[in-house]
Amino acid sequence: FRTLDDVDVKGKRVLLRVDLNVPMDSGKVTDATRLERVAPTITELSGKGAKVILLAHFGRPKGRDDKNSLKPVAAALAEVIKKPVGFAEDCVGEPAAKAIAAMADGDILCLENTRFHPEEEKNDPAFVEKLAELGDIWVNDAFSAAHRAHATTEGLGHKLPAYAGRTMQAELVALNKALEAPVKPVIAIVGGAKVSSKIDLLENLVTKVQALVIGGGMANTFLHAQGVKVGKSLCEKDLAETALRIMNKAEAANCAIILPVDATVAYHFEANAPSFAYGLDAIPPDSMILDVGPRSIERIHAAIDDAATLVWNGPVGAFELTPFDKGTVEAAKHAAKRTKAGKLVSVAGGGDTVAALNHAGVADDFTYISTAGGAFLEWMEGKPLPGVEVLRVK
Numbered sequence: 323f324r325t326l327d328d329v330d331v332k333g334k335r336v337l338l339r340v341d342l343n344v345p346m347d348s349g350k351v352t353d354a355t356r357l358e359r360v361a362p363t364i365t366e367l368s369g370k371g372a373k374v375i376l377l378a379h380f381g382r383p384k385g386r387d388d389k390n391s392l393k394p395v396a397a398a399l400a401e402v403i404k405k406p407v408g409f410a411e412d413c414v415g416e417p418a419a420k421a422i423a424a425m426a427d428g429d430i431l432c433l434e435n436t437r438f439h440p441e442e443e444k445n446d447p448a449f450v451e452k453l454a455e456l457g458d459i460w461v462n463d464a465f466s467a468a469h470r471a472h473a474t475t476e477g478l479g480h481k482l483p484a485y486a487g488r489t490m491q492a493e494l495v496a497l498n499k500a501l502e503a504p505v506k507p508v509i510a511i512v513g514g515a516k517v518s519s520k521i522d523l524l525e526n527l528v529t530k531v532q533a534l535v536i537g538g539g540m541a542n543t544f545l546h547a548q549g550v551k552v553g554k555s556l557c558e559k560d561l562a563e564t565a566l567r568i569m570n571k572a573e574a575a576n577c578a579i580i581l582p583v584d585a586t587v588a589y590h591f592e593a594n595a596p597s598f599a600y601g602l603d604a605i606p607p608d609s610m611i612l613d614v615g616p617r618s619i620e621r622i623h624a625a626i627d628d629a630a631t632l633v634w635n636g637p638v639g640a641f642e643l644t645p646f647d648k649g650t651v652e653a654a655k656h657a658a659k660r661t662k663a664g665k666l667v668s669v670a671g672g673g674d675t676v677a678a679l680n681h682a683g684v685a686d687d688f689t690y691i692s693t694a695g696g697a698f699l700e701w702m703e704g705k706p707l708p709g710v711e712v713l714r715v716k
Protein backbone atom coordinates (compact mmCIF):
# COMPACT_ATOMS: atom_id res chain seq x y z
CA PHE A 323 0.00 0.00 0.00
CA ARG A 324 1.04 3.56 -0.53
CA THR A 325 0.57 5.73 2.54
CA LEU A 326 0.83 9.42 3.39
CA ASP A 327 4.60 8.85 3.67
CA ASP A 328 4.73 8.34 -0.09
CA VAL A 329 3.21 11.62 -1.30
CA ASP A 330 3.83 15.34 -1.03
CA VAL A 331 0.38 16.71 -0.36
CA LYS A 332 1.23 20.41 -0.10
CA GLY A 333 -1.21 22.46 -2.15
CA LYS A 334 -2.95 19.32 -3.40
CA ARG A 335 -6.70 18.79 -3.30
CA VAL A 336 -7.00 15.58 -1.27
CA LEU A 337 -10.27 13.68 -1.50
CA LEU A 338 -10.24 11.96 1.89
CA ARG A 339 -12.80 9.17 2.33
CA VAL A 340 -13.66 8.91 6.01
CA ASP A 341 -16.37 7.08 7.96
CA LEU A 342 -18.55 9.69 9.66
CA ASN A 343 -21.40 7.22 10.15
CA VAL A 344 -21.69 7.91 13.89
CA PRO A 345 -24.66 7.25 16.16
CA MET A 346 -26.81 10.37 16.64
CA ASP A 347 -29.69 11.21 18.91
CA SER A 348 -31.73 14.41 18.46
CA GLY A 349 -29.02 16.03 16.35
CA LYS A 350 -26.19 15.18 18.77
CA VAL A 351 -23.40 12.66 18.21
CA THR A 352 -23.68 10.06 20.99
CA ASP A 353 -20.38 8.25 20.33
CA ALA A 354 -17.54 10.23 18.74
CA THR A 355 -15.07 7.31 18.51
CA ARG A 356 -15.06 7.27 14.71
CA LEU A 357 -14.47 11.03 14.62
CA GLU A 358 -11.54 10.64 17.02
CA ARG A 359 -10.11 7.86 14.85
CA VAL A 360 -9.98 9.94 11.66
CA ALA A 361 -8.65 13.03 13.45
CA PRO A 362 -4.92 12.16 13.04
CA THR A 363 -5.18 11.79 9.26
CA ILE A 364 -7.12 15.05 8.86
CA THR A 365 -4.75 16.95 11.16
CA GLU A 366 -1.67 15.57 9.40
CA LEU A 367 -2.94 16.42 5.91
CA SER A 368 -4.03 19.89 6.97
CA GLY A 369 -0.72 20.46 8.79
CA LYS A 370 1.17 19.51 5.61
CA GLY A 371 -0.73 22.14 3.63
CA ALA A 372 -3.20 19.93 1.76
CA LYS A 373 -6.69 21.08 0.90
CA VAL A 374 -8.56 18.41 2.83
CA ILE A 375 -11.89 17.49 1.22
CA LEU A 376 -13.89 14.99 3.26
CA LEU A 377 -16.12 12.46 1.53
CA ALA A 378 -18.45 10.33 3.63
CA HIS A 379 -21.86 8.71 3.76
CA PHE A 380 -24.36 8.94 6.58
CA GLY A 381 -27.14 6.44 7.23
CA ARG A 382 -28.91 4.73 4.37
CA PRO A 383 -30.95 7.52 2.75
CA LYS A 384 -33.07 7.01 -0.35
CA GLY A 385 -32.17 10.27 -2.04
CA ARG A 386 -31.68 13.60 -0.27
CA ASP A 387 -33.26 14.08 3.17
CA ASP A 388 -32.52 16.46 6.04
CA LYS A 389 -32.29 13.80 8.68
CA ASN A 390 -29.27 12.24 7.00
CA SER A 391 -27.35 15.46 6.41
CA LEU A 392 -23.69 15.41 7.42
CA LYS A 393 -23.86 19.06 8.52
CA PRO A 394 -24.20 18.37 12.28
CA VAL A 395 -21.54 15.66 12.04
CA ALA A 396 -19.13 18.10 10.39
CA ALA A 397 -19.73 20.48 13.31
CA ALA A 398 -19.03 17.69 15.82
CA LEU A 399 -15.87 16.78 13.90
CA ALA A 400 -14.66 20.39 14.10
CA GLU A 401 -14.94 20.17 17.88
CA VAL A 402 -12.97 16.92 17.98
CA ILE A 403 -10.12 18.13 15.76
CA LYS A 404 -10.26 21.68 17.16
CA LYS A 405 -10.13 23.22 13.69
CA PRO A 406 -12.80 24.80 11.50
CA VAL A 407 -14.50 22.39 9.09
CA GLY A 408 -16.29 24.00 6.14
CA PHE A 409 -19.38 22.43 4.63
CA ALA A 410 -20.72 22.17 1.07
CA GLU A 411 -24.37 21.30 0.47
CA ASP A 412 -23.57 18.72 -2.21
CA CYS A 413 -20.67 16.37 -2.89
CA VAL A 414 -20.57 17.15 -6.63
CA GLY A 415 -21.63 20.02 -8.95
CA GLU A 416 -21.60 23.78 -8.26
CA PRO A 417 -21.71 23.75 -4.43
CA ALA A 418 -18.73 21.39 -4.17
CA ALA A 419 -16.68 23.03 -6.96
CA LYS A 420 -17.22 26.54 -5.57
CA ALA A 421 -16.36 25.62 -1.99
CA ILE A 422 -13.20 23.79 -3.13
CA ALA A 423 -12.08 26.68 -5.34
CA ALA A 424 -12.29 28.95 -2.28
CA MET A 425 -10.07 26.71 -0.11
CA ALA A 426 -6.63 27.77 1.07
CA ASP A 427 -3.86 25.24 1.75
CA GLY A 428 -4.54 23.52 5.08
CA ASP A 429 -8.30 24.14 4.96
CA ILE A 430 -10.76 21.35 5.73
CA LEU A 431 -14.07 20.99 3.93
CA CYS A 432 -16.75 18.36 4.43
CA LEU A 433 -18.98 17.55 1.47
CA GLU A 434 -22.63 16.54 1.97
CA ASN A 435 -23.63 12.86 2.31
CA THR A 436 -22.40 10.98 -0.76
CA ARG A 437 -25.42 8.64 -0.54
CA PHE A 438 -27.77 11.50 -1.43
CA HIS A 439 -26.78 10.40 -4.96
CA PRO A 440 -27.89 6.83 -5.77
CA GLU A 441 -24.87 6.69 -8.13
CA GLU A 442 -22.63 6.43 -5.04
CA GLU A 443 -23.81 2.93 -4.14
CA LYS A 444 -23.93 1.93 -7.82
CA ASN A 445 -20.27 2.95 -8.20
CA ASP A 446 -21.45 4.75 -11.32
CA PRO A 447 -18.50 5.63 -13.63
CA ALA A 448 -19.90 9.05 -14.62
CA PHE A 449 -20.35 9.94 -10.94
CA VAL A 450 -16.83 8.73 -10.11
CA GLU A 451 -15.57 10.93 -12.96
CA LYS A 452 -17.37 13.99 -11.51
CA LEU A 453 -15.92 13.32 -8.07
CA ALA A 454 -12.42 12.74 -9.44
CA GLU A 455 -12.45 16.20 -11.06
CA LEU A 456 -12.68 17.71 -7.58
CA GLY A 457 -9.36 16.28 -6.35
CA ASP A 458 -5.74 15.50 -7.20
CA ILE A 459 -5.37 12.36 -5.05
CA TRP A 460 -7.68 9.99 -3.13
CA VAL A 461 -6.91 8.87 0.40
CA ASN A 462 -9.02 6.10 1.91
CA ASP A 463 -9.23 6.23 5.68
CA ALA A 464 -12.55 4.41 6.01
CA PHE A 465 -11.74 0.78 6.75
CA SER A 466 -15.20 0.44 8.29
CA ALA A 467 -16.80 1.20 4.90
CA ALA A 468 -14.25 -0.81 2.89
CA HIS A 469 -16.64 -3.75 2.40
CA ARG A 470 -18.68 -1.49 0.11
CA ALA A 471 -17.61 -1.14 -3.53
CA HIS A 472 -19.10 2.34 -3.82
CA ALA A 473 -17.91 5.35 -5.84
CA THR A 474 -16.14 7.05 -2.92
CA THR A 475 -14.95 3.86 -1.17
CA GLU A 476 -13.62 2.06 -4.24
CA GLY A 477 -14.33 3.71 -7.61
CA LEU A 478 -12.12 6.74 -7.00
CA GLY A 479 -9.16 4.44 -6.39
CA HIS A 480 -9.17 3.58 -10.08
CA LYS A 481 -9.28 7.20 -11.22
CA LEU A 482 -6.85 9.04 -8.92
CA PRO A 483 -3.54 8.16 -7.25
CA ALA A 484 -4.69 6.19 -4.17
CA TYR A 485 -3.24 6.13 -0.65
CA ALA A 486 -4.16 4.58 2.70
CA GLY A 487 -4.84 7.09 5.50
CA ARG A 488 -3.39 6.63 8.98
CA THR A 489 -6.48 4.92 10.45
CA MET A 490 -6.68 2.53 7.53
CA GLN A 491 -2.97 1.81 7.97
CA ALA A 492 -3.33 1.14 11.72
CA GLU A 493 -6.34 -1.08 11.09
CA LEU A 494 -4.57 -3.17 8.44
CA VAL A 495 -1.47 -3.60 10.61
CA ALA A 496 -3.59 -4.73 13.57
CA LEU A 497 -5.71 -7.11 11.53
CA ASN A 498 -2.64 -8.61 9.91
CA LYS A 499 -1.24 -9.34 13.36
CA ALA A 500 -4.50 -10.97 14.36
CA LEU A 501 -5.28 -13.47 11.60
CA GLU A 502 -2.96 -13.26 8.58
CA ALA A 503 0.43 -13.38 10.33
CA PRO A 504 -0.32 -13.91 14.03
CA VAL A 505 1.80 -15.21 16.85
CA LYS A 506 0.22 -18.62 17.56
CA PRO A 507 -1.73 -20.05 19.24
CA VAL A 508 -4.64 -17.87 18.21
CA ILE A 509 -7.94 -17.93 20.05
CA ALA A 510 -11.14 -16.40 18.73
CA ILE A 511 -14.12 -15.49 20.89
CA VAL A 512 -17.32 -15.21 18.89
CA GLY A 513 -20.64 -14.30 20.45
CA GLY A 514 -23.83 -12.55 19.51
CA ALA A 515 -27.39 -13.64 19.11
CA LYS A 516 -27.49 -15.72 15.97
CA VAL A 517 -25.52 -18.39 14.17
CA SER A 518 -27.34 -17.49 10.95
CA SER A 519 -25.47 -14.19 10.61
CA LYS A 520 -22.08 -15.75 11.33
CA ILE A 521 -21.93 -19.05 9.44
CA ASP A 522 -19.26 -17.88 6.95
CA LEU A 523 -17.30 -16.28 9.75
CA LEU A 524 -17.22 -19.46 11.84
CA GLU A 525 -16.37 -21.60 8.83
CA ASN A 526 -13.39 -19.39 8.04
CA LEU A 527 -12.20 -19.05 11.63
CA VAL A 528 -12.02 -22.77 12.35
CA THR A 529 -9.42 -23.06 9.59
CA LYS A 530 -7.32 -20.21 11.00
CA VAL A 531 -7.41 -20.34 14.79
CA GLN A 532 -6.38 -23.01 17.26
CA ALA A 533 -9.26 -22.42 19.69
CA LEU A 534 -12.71 -20.96 19.16
CA VAL A 535 -14.91 -19.91 22.06
CA ILE A 536 -18.57 -19.72 21.07
CA GLY A 537 -20.82 -17.75 23.39
CA GLY A 538 -23.98 -15.64 23.35
CA GLY A 539 -27.31 -16.77 21.96
CA MET A 540 -25.54 -18.57 19.10
CA ALA A 541 -23.94 -21.02 21.55
CA ASN A 542 -27.44 -22.32 22.35
CA THR A 543 -27.82 -23.60 18.80
CA PHE A 544 -24.56 -25.53 19.15
CA LEU A 545 -25.64 -26.92 22.53
CA HIS A 546 -29.02 -27.92 21.12
CA ALA A 547 -27.26 -29.66 18.21
CA GLN A 548 -25.41 -31.74 20.80
CA GLY A 549 -28.63 -32.75 22.52
CA VAL A 550 -28.67 -30.21 25.38
CA LYS A 551 -32.18 -29.09 26.35
CA VAL A 552 -31.98 -25.30 26.25
CA GLY A 553 -35.49 -24.50 27.54
CA LYS A 554 -36.86 -21.21 26.24
CA SER A 555 -33.46 -19.89 25.20
CA LEU A 556 -32.88 -18.18 21.87
CA CYS A 557 -31.98 -21.08 19.58
CA GLU A 558 -32.02 -21.58 15.81
CA LYS A 559 -33.07 -25.22 15.79
CA ASP A 560 -33.07 -25.39 12.00
CA LEU A 561 -29.35 -24.67 12.06
CA ALA A 562 -28.43 -27.68 14.18
CA GLU A 563 -26.89 -29.44 11.17
CA THR A 564 -24.91 -26.35 10.24
CA ALA A 565 -23.57 -26.23 13.79
CA LEU A 566 -22.50 -29.88 13.59
CA ARG A 567 -20.87 -29.29 10.22
CA ILE A 568 -18.85 -26.40 11.68
CA MET A 569 -17.82 -28.57 14.62
CA ASN A 570 -16.66 -31.34 12.27
CA LYS A 571 -14.74 -28.88 10.16
CA ALA A 572 -13.06 -27.55 13.31
CA GLU A 573 -12.06 -31.02 14.38
CA ALA A 574 -10.53 -31.76 10.99
CA ALA A 575 -8.58 -28.48 11.17
CA ASN A 576 -7.37 -29.10 14.74
CA CYS A 577 -9.33 -26.17 16.11
CA ALA A 578 -10.73 -26.75 19.61
CA ILE A 579 -14.31 -25.51 19.92
CA ILE A 580 -15.00 -24.25 23.42
CA LEU A 581 -18.70 -24.20 24.22
CA PRO A 582 -20.29 -23.21 27.53
CA VAL A 583 -20.25 -25.97 30.18
CA ASP A 584 -22.84 -24.22 32.33
CA ALA A 585 -25.27 -21.34 32.00
CA THR A 586 -26.71 -18.36 33.80
CA VAL A 587 -30.46 -18.47 33.29
CA ALA A 588 -33.47 -16.34 34.18
CA TYR A 589 -37.20 -16.54 33.69
CA HIS A 590 -37.56 -12.99 32.36
CA PHE A 591 -35.35 -11.05 30.00
CA GLU A 592 -35.04 -7.88 32.06
CA ALA A 593 -32.38 -6.06 34.06
CA ASN A 594 -31.74 -7.55 37.50
CA ALA A 595 -34.12 -10.43 36.92
CA PRO A 596 -33.33 -13.16 39.50
CA SER A 597 -30.70 -15.39 37.88
CA PHE A 598 -29.44 -18.91 38.53
CA ALA A 599 -26.44 -20.94 37.42
CA TYR A 600 -27.17 -24.43 36.10
CA GLY A 601 -25.20 -27.27 34.59
CA LEU A 602 -26.17 -28.07 31.02
CA ASP A 603 -28.10 -31.18 32.06
CA ALA A 604 -30.40 -29.19 34.34
CA ILE A 605 -31.59 -26.07 32.48
CA PRO A 606 -35.21 -25.57 33.63
CA PRO A 607 -37.57 -25.94 30.64
CA ASP A 608 -39.27 -22.58 31.24
CA SER A 609 -36.03 -20.60 31.69
CA MET A 610 -33.72 -18.82 29.23
CA ILE A 611 -29.94 -18.93 29.01
CA LEU A 612 -28.80 -15.30 29.17
CA ASP A 613 -25.10 -15.65 29.91
CA VAL A 614 -22.35 -18.23 30.28
CA GLY A 615 -22.10 -19.69 33.78
CA PRO A 616 -19.23 -19.41 36.30
CA ARG A 617 -17.45 -22.62 35.23
CA SER A 618 -17.60 -21.53 31.60
CA ILE A 619 -15.99 -18.21 32.56
CA GLU A 620 -13.11 -20.13 34.15
CA ARG A 621 -12.71 -22.19 30.99
CA ILE A 622 -12.62 -19.07 28.86
CA HIS A 623 -9.96 -17.56 31.14
CA ALA A 624 -7.86 -20.72 30.87
CA ALA A 625 -8.22 -20.72 27.09
CA ILE A 626 -7.11 -17.07 26.94
CA ASP A 627 -4.11 -17.99 29.13
CA ASP A 628 -3.08 -20.60 26.55
CA ALA A 629 -3.22 -18.13 23.65
CA ALA A 630 -0.74 -15.58 22.29
CA THR A 631 -3.29 -13.81 20.07
CA LEU A 632 -6.99 -13.12 20.59
CA VAL A 633 -9.58 -12.04 18.03
CA TRP A 634 -12.92 -11.11 19.54
CA ASN A 635 -16.29 -10.48 17.95
CA GLY A 636 -19.58 -10.36 19.82
CA PRO A 637 -20.57 -10.52 23.50
CA VAL A 638 -20.85 -13.96 25.16
CA GLY A 639 -24.06 -13.04 27.00
CA ALA A 640 -26.86 -10.48 27.04
CA PHE A 641 -24.32 -7.86 28.18
CA GLU A 642 -26.73 -4.94 27.87
CA LEU A 643 -28.61 -6.16 30.96
CA THR A 644 -27.01 -6.73 34.37
CA PRO A 645 -26.23 -9.28 35.69
CA PHE A 646 -26.04 -10.99 32.28
CA ASP A 647 -23.00 -8.89 31.36
CA LYS A 648 -20.82 -10.90 33.75
CA GLY A 649 -19.34 -13.43 31.31
CA THR A 650 -18.46 -10.75 28.75
CA VAL A 651 -17.05 -8.36 31.36
CA GLU A 652 -14.95 -11.03 33.11
CA ALA A 653 -13.53 -12.41 29.87
CA ALA A 654 -12.78 -8.88 28.62
CA LYS A 655 -11.03 -7.97 31.86
CA HIS A 656 -8.98 -11.14 31.76
CA ALA A 657 -7.92 -10.50 28.15
CA ALA A 658 -7.05 -6.90 29.03
CA LYS A 659 -4.91 -8.07 31.96
CA ARG A 660 -2.98 -10.53 29.77
CA THR A 661 -2.53 -7.83 27.12
CA LYS A 662 -1.19 -5.33 29.66
CA ALA A 663 1.23 -7.99 30.92
CA GLY A 664 2.59 -8.30 27.38
CA LYS A 665 1.37 -11.88 27.02
CA LEU A 666 -1.43 -11.38 24.50
CA VAL A 667 -2.11 -9.48 21.30
CA SER A 668 -5.82 -8.67 21.50
CA VAL A 669 -7.90 -7.38 18.61
CA ALA A 670 -11.65 -6.84 18.76
CA GLY A 671 -14.31 -5.39 16.51
CA GLY A 672 -17.73 -5.63 14.93
CA GLY A 673 -21.15 -4.38 15.98
CA ASP A 674 -21.80 -4.66 19.69
CA THR A 675 -18.24 -5.63 20.54
CA VAL A 676 -16.86 -2.13 21.06
CA ALA A 677 -19.86 -1.23 23.22
CA ALA A 678 -19.35 -4.41 25.27
CA LEU A 679 -15.65 -3.70 25.83
CA ASN A 680 -16.36 -0.08 26.70
CA HIS A 681 -18.95 -1.34 29.16
CA ALA A 682 -16.29 -3.61 30.69
CA GLY A 683 -14.04 -0.53 30.98
CA VAL A 684 -11.14 -2.22 29.20
CA ALA A 685 -11.33 -0.91 25.63
CA ASP A 686 -8.11 1.10 26.06
CA ASP A 687 -6.19 -1.95 27.27
CA PHE A 688 -6.76 -4.05 24.15
CA THR A 689 -4.03 -4.00 21.49
CA TYR A 690 -6.50 -2.74 18.90
CA ILE A 691 -10.22 -2.13 18.77
CA SER A 692 -11.74 -1.72 15.37
CA THR A 693 -14.71 0.62 14.97
CA ALA A 694 -15.78 -1.39 11.93
CA GLY A 695 -19.05 -3.32 12.02
CA GLY A 696 -19.87 -5.09 8.76
CA ALA A 697 -16.34 -4.62 7.37
CA PHE A 698 -14.83 -6.36 10.41
CA LEU A 699 -17.20 -9.31 9.96
CA GLU A 700 -16.39 -9.64 6.27
CA TRP A 701 -12.69 -9.52 7.10
CA MET A 702 -13.25 -12.30 9.67
CA GLU A 703 -15.08 -14.23 6.97
CA GLY A 704 -11.88 -14.07 4.92
CA LYS A 705 -13.50 -11.99 2.16
CA PRO A 706 -11.46 -9.43 0.23
CA LEU A 707 -12.65 -5.89 1.00
CA PRO A 708 -13.03 -3.77 -2.19
CA GLY A 709 -11.92 -0.54 -0.45
CA VAL A 710 -8.72 -2.25 0.70
CA GLU A 711 -8.05 -4.23 -2.49
CA VAL A 712 -8.10 -1.07 -4.60
CA LEU A 713 -5.26 0.34 -2.48
CA ARG A 714 -2.89 -2.51 -3.32
CA VAL A 715 -0.09 -1.28 -5.52
CA LYS A 716 -0.34 -3.16 -8.80
Ligand code: 3PG
Pocket residue numbers: 341343381382466467470694695696697
Ligand atom coordinates in the same frame (compact mmCIF):
# COMPACT_ATOMS: atom_id res chain seq x y z
C1 3PG B 1 -20.83 1.20 9.17
O1 3PG B 1 -21.46 1.99 9.89
O2 3PG B 1 -20.57 0.04 9.52
C2 3PG B 1 -20.26 1.71 7.88
O3 3PG B 1 -20.25 3.10 7.85
C3 3PG B 1 -21.00 1.14 6.70
O4 3PG B 1 -22.34 1.55 6.71
P1 3PG B 1 -23.42 0.73 5.82
O5 3PG B 1 -23.58 -0.61 6.49
O6 3PG B 1 -24.66 1.56 5.81
O7 3PG B 1 -22.81 0.57 4.45
